Amino acid sequence: MISVEEARERILADLRATPAEVVALADVWNRVTAADVVARLTQPPADVSAMDGYALRAEDGTRGARLTVIGAAPAGHPFAGSVGPGEIVRLFTGSVVPDGADAILLQEDATRDGDTVTVNEAVRQGRHIRRAGQDFARGDTVIPVGRRVTARDVGLAAAANHPWLSVHRRPRIAILATGDEIAMPGEPIPPGGIVSSNAHALAALVRAAAGLPTVLPVAQDTREAVAAVADAVAGMDLLVTTGGASVGDHDLIISGLETRGLAVDFWQIAMRPGKPLLFGWLGCKQSGVPVLGLPGNPVSAMVCAILFLLPALARLTGLPAAPPPTTTAVLGTAVAANDHRADHLRSTVTTDPAGRLIVTPFPVQDSAMLRRLALADALILRPPHAPALPEGADVPVIRLDTLGL
Amino acid sequence: MISVEEARERILADLRATPAEVVALADVWNRVTAADVVARLTQPPADVSAMDGYALRAEDGTRGARLTVIGAAPAGHPFAGSVGPGEIVRLFTGSVVPDGADAILLQEDATRDGDTVTVNEAVRQGRHIRRAGQDFARGDTVIPVGRRVTARDVGLAAAANHPWLSVHRRPRIAILATGDEIAMPGEPIPPGGIVSSNAHALAALVRAAAGLPTVLPVAQDTREAVAAVADAVAGMDLLVTTGGASVGDHDLIISGLETRGLAVDFWQIAMRPGKPLLFGWLGCKQSGVPVLGLPGNPVSAMVCAILFLLPALARLTGLPAAPPPTTTAVLGTAVAANDHRADHLRSTVTTDPAGRLIVTPFPVQDSAMLRRLALADALILRPPHAPALPEGADVPVIRLDTLGL
Numbered sequence: 001m002i003s004v005e006e007a008r009e010r011i012l013a014d015l016r017a018t019p020a021e022v023v024a025l026a027d028v029w030n031r032v033t034a035a036d037v038v039a040r041l042t043q044p045p046a047d048v049s050a051m052d053g054y055a056l057r058a059e060d061g062t063r064g065a066r067l068t069v070i071g072a073a074p075a076g077h078p079f080a081g082s083v084g085p086g087e088i089v090r091l092f093t094g095s096v097v098p099d100g101a102d103a104i105l106l107q108e109d110a111t112r113d114g115d116t117v118t119v120n121e122a123v124r125q126g127r128h129i130r131r132a133g134q135d136f137a138r139g140d141t142v143i144p145v146g147r148r149v150t151a152r153d154v155g156l157a158a159a160a161n162h163p164w165l166s167v168h169r170r171p172r173i174a175i176l177a178t179g180d181e182i183a184m185p186g187e188p189i190p191p192g193g194i195v196s197s198n199a200h201a202l203a204a205l206v207r208a209a210a211g212l213p214t215v216l217p218v219a220q221d222t223r224e225a226v227a228a229v230a231d232a233v234a235g236m237d238l239l240v241t242t243g244g245a246s247v248g249d250h251d252l253i254i255s256g257l258e259t260r261g262l263a264v265d266f267w268q269i270a271m272r273p274g275k276p277l278l279f280g281w282l283g284c285k286q287s288g289v290p291v292l293g294l295p296g297n298p299v300s301a302m303v304c305a306i307l308f309l310l311p312a313l314a315r316l317t318g319l320p321a322a323p324p325p326t327t328t329a330v331l332g333t334a335v336a337a338n339d340h341r342a343d344h345l346r347s348t349v350t351t352d353p354a355g356r357l358i359v360t361p362f363p364v365q366d367s368a369m370l371r372r373l374a375l376a377d378a379l380i381l382r383p384p385h386a387p388a389l390p391e392g393a394d395v396p397v398i399r400l401d402t403l404g405l
Numbered sequence: 406m407i408s409v410e411e412a413r414e415r416i417l418a419d420l421r422a423t424p425a426e427v428v429a430l431a432d433v434w435n436r437v438t439a440a441d442v443v444a445r446l447t448q449p450p451a452d453v454s455a456m457d458g459y460a461l462r463a464e465d466g467t468r469g470a471r472l473t474v475i476g477a478a479p480a481g482h483p484f485a486g487s488v489g490p491g492e493i494v495r496l497f498t499g500s501v502v503p504d505g506a507d508a509i510l511l512q513e514d515a516t517r518d519g520d521t522v523t524v525n526e527a528v529r530q531g532r533h534i535r536r537a538g539q540d541f542a543r544g545d546t547v548i549p550v551g552r553r554v555t556a557r558d559v560g561l562a563a564a565a566n567h568p569w570l571s572v573h574r575r576p577r578i579a580i581l582a583t584g585d586e587i588a589m590p591g592e593p594i595p596p597g598g599i600v601s602s603n604a605h606a607l608a609a610l611v612r613a614a615a616g617l618p619t620v621l622p623v624a625q626d627t628r629e630a631v632a633a634v635a636d637a638v639a640g641m642d643l644l645v646t647t648g649g650a651s652v653g654d655h656d657l658i659i660s661g662l663e664t665r666g667l668a669v670d671f672w673q674i675a676m677r678p679g680k681p682l683l684f685g686w687l688g689c690k691q692s693g694v695p696v697l698g699l700p701g702n703p704v705s706a707m708v709c710a711i712l713f714l715l716p717a718l719a720r721l722t723g724l725p726a727a728p729p730p731t732t733t734a735v736l737g738t739a740v741a742a743n744d745h746r747a748d749h750l751r752s753t754v755t756t757d758p759a760g761r762l763i764v765t766p767f768p769v770q771d772s773a774m775l776r777r778l779a780l781a782d783a784l785i786l787r788p789p790h791a792p793a794l795p796e797g798a799d800v801p802v803i804r805l806d807t808l809g810l
Binding site: 025026028029030041043044045050074075076077078093094130134135136140142143148149150151152153154155156157158159160161162163164179180181182184185186189190191193194195196197198199200201202203204205207208213215221296297298302327328351354355356366368369370371372373374376394396400401402404405 | 430431434449455480545555568584591594596605609620732761773776799805809
């Protein structure tokens, strides 16, 4: 048996980000940048007013001074002339400060009567003026390569005058459920059969991680049916299988795909739920399709997907290789010592009055209970041989609720 | 001026969830259920084995007993006969336990020689058998109405035999930027003009909140141009405007839309950044289009979108009316006392060795700095008249990084 960490490292070792593509700004949200986004202009492009008011020479802006309005500069309509002694120009937040002016008289500090403005509060040179380039200058990197684009980044890229960004293509993930006993939801269920739930749950997880899932038809339990899948996944970035990876008599994924050139690692992982995991490459590591075989048990499949598929998806989308994000929470109840297998306790999360995350495992952790998995807010990570812990101890958790998982 | 809370309550008061639609399971991820999802079958449908092994009568499973294999029950192929005294049936994880059997002999506790199996460890009645309905029974509500569907929920709905779910329609959000000075990214920029960044940032925020954004063409600063928008937004669930909501000379949203029946509330909100906010209805509250007018300043627009638009989107998608999600973090540096306006400090978030979230505001909080907003991981909420706080104090924050904002 190998550890969760070692298995994850071996999966991530040869995975590369998908190629770049050019995508319109309207569609880049949640993609990962494939190149630095460099500002194409300077923002603000010139000195601009931070307030509504008037532009003037600072030396003219003494209390009680009376100045002559020579024009206005609405935002978008700069004043073409220059501000001389005794002159003042009406402007607004964002208006370019006209030549000659070096101070702003706030609207509320001015009294206007026709073309004459009386100064009620003395101005200060430069105050309420935003300098050219205060936000960014042409040539600045405003968004670095390898960053997942947020809504704010989209605004920043727009402000830097980018209608398109270079981002990594969404990874195409083929999902294959196997088994004679599997029916799609709503289809007739064979005697003793069950409805396929893994394929759709995994497809949703792929979406949550910004991938493009393709659910393949269920493969029957024959070597030929599984082998045929190799043709269906040409051009995919990853094939995820579920079921058929146990040590039972029905293990056909390996023998089926080996006929098509699968170079396979088959691991027993020291973890619970979900022990057997398959990883390999259909074809070479440069141009082939990586294959990740998850357990058939739905709870095991989902937990293994969170531990192994989610980091693989992050890597394929362009992010660095890393484990799934964990946070620290406080145990709401004592937990027993762990054995030699890393455990992942399905748990609820609440917040105490001090704002701390309280995490409480369900008393029964049966891996056949899909409904309980769906009710869980987090997985508590219990490393191999972790000691018993009292209520109130800090534990690492993977939050499921905030990830849309 | 009114408070952030009062403004939010007034916005949410009359917003209703969008109507329901029926959506294939492959597309329901991140939607909100419009009806309870009720199990259409019982899971497991019969008593099934939790392990690979053999089914037998418990009284036969004593150590050293030798039993005759009368058949096999692969998953999906139940054994048709019954297990009598001295008989045993091969089965696997998920196989239906045959009639007559009430115990499981684990594979690793059995020695098989031809059709004879020797028992190496005594069995216990019922052990390693998952009872029919252990996960859920036909008629159980497995996913309640009003829940945002996770990947695990998708698996659960599939297992409960639902190929379709009734979910709320994705809200259609029209986004309008106004102003003579605004150019779209990549277009020629007029003298003194700036590139439209708000519309695209808001569209990305709408996507992050599972809405469908439509970015309208920029409206010039004329009453007629703004009025024409009323026709463009028929059938939309919300119109969001940006710019044109200040008290300056260029405020045309209200006068433009009032010619088309806008009943408007115009508020000064006691907050920073982003003071002026507009809310109203084009037409009646039963069949009209709500209008949310955000400030033109990009940082103010985004902060106001997080405080007001995000809860509105949640409500429209089918969730209960609520403020944006906050969490508690520890101040990485002291903060000064606040004035009468609620403040929203752009901040970075780190995790200390104990796993606590440490939140540190940027020293300069200029509302013109879009790049700094993009670098922020969180907003620290500072209520009106909040006292000065030392480093190490707990503060409420809205996390931006985890929301894709």
